[in-house]
Amino acid sequence: xxxxxxxxxxxxxxxxxxxxxxxxxxxxxxxxxxxxxxxxxxxxxxxxxxxxxxxxxxxxxxxxxxxxxxxxxxxxxxxxxxxxxxxxxxxxxxxxxxxxxxxxxxxxxxxxxxxxxxxxxxxxxxxxxxxxxxxxxxxxxxxxxxxxxxxxxxxxxxxxxxxxxxxxxxxxxxxxxxxxxxxxxxxxxxxxxxxxxxxxxxxxxxxxxxxxxxxxxxxxxxxxxxxxxxxxxxxxxxxxxxxxxxxxxxxxxxxxxxxxxxxxxxxxxxxxxxxxxxxxxxxxxxxxxxxxxxxxxxxxxxxxxxxxxxxxxxxxxxxxxxxxxxxxxxxxxxxxxxxxxxxxxxxxxxxxxxxxxxxxxxxxxxxxxxxxxxxxxx
Numbered sequence: 001x002x003x004x005x006x007x008x009x010x011x012x013x014x015x016x017x018x019x020x021x022x023x024x025x026x027x028x029x030x031x032x033x034x035x036x037x038x039x040x041x042x043x044x045x046x047x048x049x050x051x052x053x054x055x056x057x058x059x060x061x062x063x064x065x066x067x068x069x070x071x072x073x074x075x076x077x078x079x080x081x082x083x084x085x086x087x088x089x090x091x092x093x094x095x096x097x098x099x100x101x102x103x104x105x106x107x108x109x110x111x112x113x114x115x116x117x118x119x120x121x122x123x124x125x126x127x128x129x130x131x132x133x134x135x136x137x138x139x140x141x142x143x144x145x146x147x148x149x150x151x152x153x154x155x156x157x158x159x160x161x162x163x164x165x166x167x168x169x170x171x172x173x174x175x176x177x178x179x180x181x182x183x184x185x186x187x188x189x190x191x192x193x194x195x196x197x198x199x200x201x202x203x204x205x206x207x208x209x210x211x212x213x214x215x216x217x218x219x220x221x222x223x224x225x226x227x228x229x230x231x232x233x234x235x236x237x238x239x240x241x242x243x244x245x246x247x248x249x250x251x252x253x254x255x256x257x258x259x260x261x262x263x264x265x266x267x268x269x270x271x272x273x274x275x276x277x278x279x280x281x282x283x284x285x286x287x288x289x290x291x292x293x294x295x296x297x298x299x300x301x302x303x304x305x306x307x308x309x310x311x312x313x314x315x316x317x318x319x320x321x322x323x324x325x326x327x328x329x330x331x332x333x334x335x336x337x338x339x340x341x342x343x344x345x346x347x348x349x350x351x352x353x354x355x356x357x358x359x360x361x362x363x364x365x366x367x368x369x370x371x372x373x374x375x376x377x378x
Contacts, residue, residue: 001322005370008329008361009129010035010122012336015054019136021118022056025083026070033057033099033115033338036360038122039154039165040274040347043185047132048124048349050358051140051154051165052366057115058085065090067101070116071149072142081142088112097295099338099363109222113170117150118142121186128349128356128368140180143190146171147178155346156185157204157275159213164247166202166215169193177202177217179247194248201239201272204247205283205311213244214311216257216285218271227262234260237269239287241312255312258287258304264319266291266300273301273345274357279378282306282315286322286345286357299342300324301359303376316377323359323369330362339363 012032017023022030038050061068066087075081093112094102103110119140123132140151149170156165165180165188177195180188195202198220205214217240224235238260241253260267266289276283282305290297301323307313325341339362347358354372361367 001320001375003369003371005129005368006326006329007129007368008365009124009368010038010050010052010131010366011333012364014131014134015120016134016136017056020054020056021139021141022070022083022116026085028068028085029059030056030070031059034360034364035120036363036365037153037344037346038358038360038366039119039156040128040349040356040358041156041158041163041185042126042349043123046126048126048128048356049156049185050122050124050347050366051156052120052122053117053152053154053360054120055115055117055150055363061114062090062095067093067095067114069112069114069149072116073148074145083116086112113149115150117152117170119151119154119167122366124368127351127370128358138186138188140167140188142169144169144192146173146176146193148172151178153201153346155201155203155272155275157206158185159204159206159208159247164204166194166204168200175200181247191248194250195242203272203275203285205276205278207278209243209309209311213247214276215242215244215250216240216272216276216287217242217250217252232262234262234267236260237271239270239272239285253312257312258285258314258317260289261319264289266298266302266321268292269297273359274348276306276311277348277350277355278308279305279373279376281376281378282308283311284348284355284376284378286348288344289321293341296339296342298325299344301343301345301357305376322371322375323357326361326367329367330364333362333364337362337364343367 300321
């Protein structure tokens with residue numbers, strides 16, 4: 001589909017690395033690999049907040065026969081910690097994916113990242129089209145050992161009088177989902193780990209069902225059991241559900257959520273996008289589906305409506321994509337691109353007769369799209 005308002009609003013060129021949390025810690029030159037996958041919410045002022053993932057990478061990661069990575073190290077009591085560099089011999093790694101490298105040998109996959117991510121609050125006008133302020137003093141940075149390789153991909157939900165932000169925290173300890181909370185979406189408190197190893201794309205519903213919090217989750221693994229021949233569904237990563245009395249302690253829901261459909265090639269891999277938002281027809285959820293192609297595949301955004309009282313029941317959906325990767329939007333950034341064919345939706349707010357949708361484009365920049373409610377039959 002095409003939309004009248006569909007543009008990039010924040011790119012790597014808009015990040016001032018002189019104000020990066022890494023400054024003063026490492027001497028090596030860094031650059032912004034991407035400023036993308038923004039969590040989004042509406043502030044009490046009416047302005048919008050993007051919580052932008054800034055992936056800061058070494059300009060020359062390879063030198064002296066080694067590839068280098070950035071790591072945060074926890075400090076002593078009262079010390080905020082420091083950033084430092086690690087070196088890995090090139091003959092021991094596979095560098096075919098620009099975002100990461102894999103260690104050769106061993107009985108399972110072990111990887112490291114070519115960047116360290118932190119979250120940058122960017123305030124926008126109420127329509128989401130212009131930057132009002134960039135709040136470097138409120139950046140979300142590693143605070144615990146389970147975040148030593150960075151904080152990634154915020155999703156923000158407002159539930160009652162609280163804002164809840166899930167993020168992916170990366171470390172050798174675990175690849176976990178962490179929760180931040182706020183009473184104003186300005187000052188955030190780290191609540192700790194809420195989902196353990198390799199459970200990504202956790203999206204808390206913007207409202208409760210029967211007094212309980214609900215969330216979409218996406219556990220990962222290397223093994224899935226087959227559906228029977230001719231089944232409607234395809235085995236593989238799917239969007240699951242969980243419930244909680246307090247948003248801290250989560251129980252997986254017994255029934256599955258959104259599963260990859262056998263007739264849709266773009267759900268060969270799938271996961272949550274924007275936090276489910278309440279509408280008269282059901283919980284509107286935007287999610288990503290991936291068509292196999294090249295190194296990472298083609299990422300598109302799809303939508304479904306879930307029953308208001310039973311979110312495990314899908315009441316409406318479309319096999320056609322809502323958002324496609326838009327090469328024209330990133331044409332002026334062509335010299336910065338290391339991936340294409342990726343749109344990764346991460347936020348949604350109600351704007352009257354339309355929704356404002358925030359996405360990461362090409363793992364590079366922040367995209368804002370105004371989607372009329374009629375696109376969902378609303």
